[in-house]
Amino acid sequence: MLAVRAAEASLSRTHGTLQRLRRLTDQAAADGHTEHGRIILQAQVRELALEAGRSTDYPLPAVDVTTMAGAGSSLPGIDAARTTVQLRRAELARRRRWLDRRLKTLDVAVENVTAARNRTSARAPRPPQPPGPTRPGPTQPLGRLQRPVR
Incomplete structure (x- = not known):
C-alpha cells in the first residue's frame, strides 16, 4: 500500500512539472518576448524537461522555446x-481504492472470526488432551489377553 502511495506522489510531482513546462512553453509561443527572455525561458524549460524525463518513462520530445514556431510545435508533445x-x-x-476495499473486507472477516472464537470458547470448555502416547504400552491391556513385558 505504501508503494502505491509513493508512486502516486511521484506521478503527482511529475504532473506538476509537466504543467509548469506547458505554461512556460505556452508563454514562449505567445509574442512579446525578447531574445534574451527566450534564452532564459529555454534554460528553465531545459531543467524542467530533464526533471520530467528522470521521473517518468514516457519519452518527452525535445522542447524548443527559442522561437515562437518551436514553442508552438512543442506543445502537443507536452500535452501527450x-x-x-x-x-x-x-x-x-x-488500484489503491481496490486495495482499500479488500483490506476493509479482511478486517471485517478477522473481526468476525475473532468474535466467533470468543463465543465458542466461552460456551464450552475444551476437552482435556489425553496424556502420553496413544499406542498401548507395556501396562495397558491389549484386549482379552495380557502380554508379558519383556
Whole structure:
C-alpha cells in the first residue's frame, strides 16, 4: 500500500512539472518576448524537461522555446506526456481504492472470526488432551489377553 502511495506522489510531482513546462512553453509561443527572455525561458524549460524525463518513462520530445514556431510545435508533445501521466495516476488511484476495499473486507472477516472464537470458547470448555502416547504400552491391556513385558 505504501508503494502505491509513493508512486502516486511521484506521478503527482511529475504532473506538476509537466504543467509548469506547458505554461512556460505556452508563454514562449505567445509574442512579446525578447531574445534574451527566450534564452532564459529555454534554460528553465531545459531543467524542467530533464526533471520530467528522470521521473517518468514516457519519452518527452525535445522542447524548443527559442522561437515562437518551436514553442508552438512543442506543445502537443507536452500535452501527450501530461495525458499519459494523468492516466497512470488514475490507474494507481483505482488500484489503491481496490486495495482499500479488500483490506476493509479482511478486517471485517478477522473481526468476525475473532468474535466467533470468543463465543465458542466461552460456551464450552475444551476437552482435556489425553496424556502420553496413544499406542498401548507395556501396562495397558491389549484386549482379552495380557502380554508379558519383556
